[in-house]
Amino acid sequence: MELKSLTYTSWARPRISDGDIEAILRSSHTNNPLEGIGGVLIFNGGAFMQVLEGSEKAVDDMAERLRADKRHSNFFIRDERLISERAFPDWSMAYLRLKDDEFVGEDRVQRALARAVPDATRNIIRALTQSLPVAR
Ligand SMILES: Cc1cc2nc3c(=O)[nH]c(=O)nc-3n(C[C@H](O)[C@H](O)[C@H](O)COP(=O)(O)O)c2cc1C
Numbered sequence: 719m720e721l722k723s724l725t726y727t728s729w730a731r732p733r734i735s736d737g738d739i740e741a742i743l744r745s746s747h748t749n750n751p752l753e754g755i756g757g758v759l760i761f762n763g764g765a766f767m768q769v770l771e772g773s774e775k776a777v778d779d780m781a782e783r784l785r786a787d788k789r790h791s792n793f794f795i796r797d798e799r800l801i802s803e804r805a806f807p808d809w810s811m812a813y814l815r816l817k818d819d820e821f822v823g824e825d826r827v828q829r830a831l832a833r834a835v836p837d838a839t840r841n842i843i844r845a846l847t848q849s850l851p852v853a854r
Contacts, residue, residue, distance in 0.1 A: 722774040724797070725796045728768075729792045731791070739761065743813055756772065759811055759814070760813075
Protein backbone atom coordinates (compact mmCIF):
# COMPACT_ATOMS: atom_id res chain seq x y z
CA MET A 719 0.00 0.00 0.00
CA GLU A 720 1.27 3.47 -0.86
CA LEU A 721 1.98 5.54 2.23
CA LYS A 722 1.73 9.28 2.10
CA SER A 723 3.12 12.04 4.29
CA LEU A 724 1.50 15.48 4.20
CA THR A 725 2.69 18.52 6.15
CA TYR A 726 0.65 21.71 6.44
CA THR A 727 0.63 24.89 8.48
CA SER A 728 -2.37 27.00 9.47
CA TRP A 729 -3.35 29.91 11.69
CA ALA A 730 -5.32 29.08 14.80
CA ARG A 731 -8.61 30.91 15.23
CA PRO A 732 -8.04 34.00 17.39
CA ARG A 733 -8.54 33.24 21.10
CA ILE A 734 -8.67 29.51 20.46
CA SER A 735 -9.16 27.86 23.87
CA ASP A 736 -7.48 24.99 25.66
CA GLY A 737 -10.87 23.28 25.38
CA ASP A 738 -10.71 23.58 21.57
CA ILE A 739 -7.27 22.00 21.55
CA GLU A 740 -8.44 19.21 23.85
CA ALA A 741 -11.40 18.55 21.53
CA ILE A 742 -9.10 18.42 18.49
CA LEU A 743 -6.85 15.91 20.25
CA ARG A 744 -9.85 13.85 21.35
CA SER A 745 -11.06 13.65 17.73
CA SER A 746 -7.56 12.74 16.59
CA HIS A 747 -7.09 10.02 19.16
CA THR A 748 -10.48 8.51 18.31
CA ASN A 749 -10.42 8.80 14.52
CA ASN A 750 -6.80 8.47 13.48
CA PRO A 751 -6.23 4.89 14.65
CA LEU A 752 -9.42 3.89 12.80
CA GLU A 753 -8.16 5.60 9.64
CA GLY A 754 -4.59 4.34 10.04
CA ILE A 755 -3.36 7.93 10.39
CA GLY A 756 -0.41 8.97 12.53
CA GLY A 757 1.74 12.04 12.84
CA VAL A 758 2.47 15.05 14.96
CA LEU A 759 0.60 18.27 15.71
CA ILE A 760 2.64 21.28 16.80
CA PHE A 761 0.99 24.42 18.21
CA ASN A 762 2.71 27.58 19.36
CA GLY A 763 -0.33 29.54 20.50
CA GLY A 764 -0.86 31.21 17.12
CA ALA A 765 -0.17 28.66 14.42
CA PHE A 766 -0.40 24.94 13.82
CA MET A 767 1.89 22.62 11.94
CA GLN A 768 0.77 19.07 11.42
CA VAL A 769 2.33 16.06 9.74
CA LEU A 770 -0.17 13.40 8.67
CA GLU A 771 0.95 9.93 7.63
CA GLY A 772 -1.16 7.07 6.32
CA SER A 773 -2.59 5.63 3.13
CA GLU A 774 -2.84 8.15 0.32
CA LYS A 775 -6.63 8.15 0.46
CA ALA A 776 -6.85 8.42 4.24
CA VAL A 777 -4.40 11.34 4.32
CA ASP A 778 -6.05 13.19 1.41
CA ASP A 779 -9.52 12.73 2.92
CA MET A 780 -8.32 13.93 6.33
CA ALA A 781 -6.59 16.95 4.78
CA GLU A 782 -9.86 17.96 3.08
CA ARG A 783 -11.71 17.56 6.38
CA LEU A 784 -9.12 19.65 8.20
CA ARG A 785 -9.12 22.35 5.54
CA ALA A 786 -12.80 22.99 6.32
CA ASP A 787 -12.33 23.19 10.11
CA LYS A 788 -13.23 26.68 11.39
CA ARG A 789 -10.82 26.43 14.31
CA HIS A 790 -8.04 27.39 11.92
CA SER A 791 -7.52 29.22 8.63
CA ASN A 792 -4.81 29.77 6.00
CA PHE A 793 -4.48 26.00 5.60
CA PHE A 794 -1.35 25.69 3.50
CA ILE A 795 0.24 22.41 2.37
CA ARG A 796 4.02 22.69 2.78
CA ASP A 797 5.01 19.23 1.67
CA GLU A 798 3.39 16.05 0.38
CA ARG A 799 5.21 12.94 -0.67
CA LEU A 800 4.93 9.18 -0.92
CA ILE A 801 7.01 7.43 1.73
CA SER A 802 8.10 3.84 2.19
CA GLU A 803 7.90 3.83 5.98
CA ARG A 804 6.31 5.94 8.67
CA ALA A 805 8.33 8.46 10.63
CA PHE A 806 5.68 8.36 13.40
CA PRO A 807 4.72 4.71 13.67
CA ASP A 808 3.45 4.67 17.22
CA TRP A 809 1.51 7.88 17.58
CA SER A 810 -2.08 8.39 16.60
CA MET A 811 -1.26 12.09 16.91
CA ALA A 812 1.66 13.30 18.99
CA TYR A 813 1.15 16.81 20.34
CA LEU A 814 3.79 19.42 21.04
CA ARG A 815 2.93 22.80 22.55
CA LEU A 816 5.64 25.40 22.00
CA LYS A 817 5.57 28.11 24.62
CA ASP A 818 8.89 29.92 24.52
CA ASP A 819 10.82 31.48 21.70
CA GLU A 820 11.45 29.82 18.41
CA PHE A 821 14.83 28.41 19.35
CA VAL A 822 13.55 26.72 22.46
CA GLY A 823 10.67 25.42 20.38
CA GLU A 824 12.94 24.01 17.74
CA ASP A 825 15.11 22.38 20.34
CA ARG A 826 12.16 20.80 22.07
CA VAL A 827 10.66 19.57 18.85
CA GLN A 828 13.94 18.02 17.81
CA ARG A 829 14.34 16.30 21.17
CA ALA A 830 10.80 15.03 21.16
CA LEU A 831 10.90 13.64 17.64
CA ALA A 832 11.25 9.93 17.30
CA ARG A 833 14.80 8.82 16.59
CA ALA A 834 13.46 7.04 13.53
CA VAL A 835 12.51 10.26 11.77
CA PRO A 836 14.41 10.35 8.49
CA ASP A 837 16.71 13.34 7.98
CA ALA A 838 14.56 14.70 5.16
CA THR A 839 11.48 14.82 7.39
CA ARG A 840 13.49 16.18 10.29
CA ASN A 841 14.80 19.01 8.13
CA ILE A 842 11.34 19.95 6.94
CA ILE A 843 10.09 20.03 10.50
CA ARG A 844 13.06 22.11 11.60
CA ALA A 845 12.50 24.62 8.81
CA LEU A 846 8.79 24.78 9.48
CA THR A 847 9.31 25.21 13.19
CA GLN A 848 11.62 28.13 12.55
CA SER A 849 9.07 29.74 10.27
CA LEU A 850 6.13 29.24 12.60
CA PRO A 851 4.98 32.64 13.77
CA VAL A 852 5.28 32.95 17.52
CA ALA A 853 2.25 34.16 19.48
CA ARG A 854 3.03 37.20 21.59
C1 LIG B 1 -5.25 21.93 13.70
C2 LIG B 1 -6.25 20.80 13.66
C3 LIG B 1 -5.79 19.50 13.61
C4 LIG B 1 -6.70 18.44 13.57
N1 LIG B 1 -6.23 17.16 13.49
C5 LIG B 1 -7.11 16.14 13.41
C6 LIG B 1 -6.65 14.80 13.27
O1 LIG B 1 -5.45 14.50 13.21
N2 LIG B 1 -7.61 13.82 13.23
C7 LIG B 1 -8.94 14.07 13.29
O2 LIG B 1 -9.75 13.13 13.23
N3 LIG B 1 -9.39 15.34 13.41
C8 LIG B 1 -8.52 16.37 13.48
N4 LIG B 1 -9.00 17.65 13.60
C9 LIG B 1 -10.46 17.86 13.73
C10 LIG B 1 -11.19 17.70 12.39
O3 LIG B 1 -11.11 18.91 11.66
C11 LIG B 1 -12.68 17.36 12.64
O4 LIG B 1 -13.27 18.31 13.49
C12 LIG B 1 -12.85 15.99 13.30
O5 LIG B 1 -12.08 15.03 12.62
C13 LIG B 1 -14.32 15.58 13.29
O6 LIG B 1 -14.45 14.29 13.81
P1 LIG B 1 -15.30 14.01 15.12
O7 LIG B 1 -16.70 14.38 14.76
O8 LIG B 1 -15.12 12.55 15.39
O9 LIG B 1 -14.72 14.87 16.22
C14 LIG B 1 -8.09 18.72 13.62
C15 LIG B 1 -8.53 20.05 13.66
C16 LIG B 1 -7.63 21.09 13.69
C17 LIG B 1 -8.13 22.51 13.76
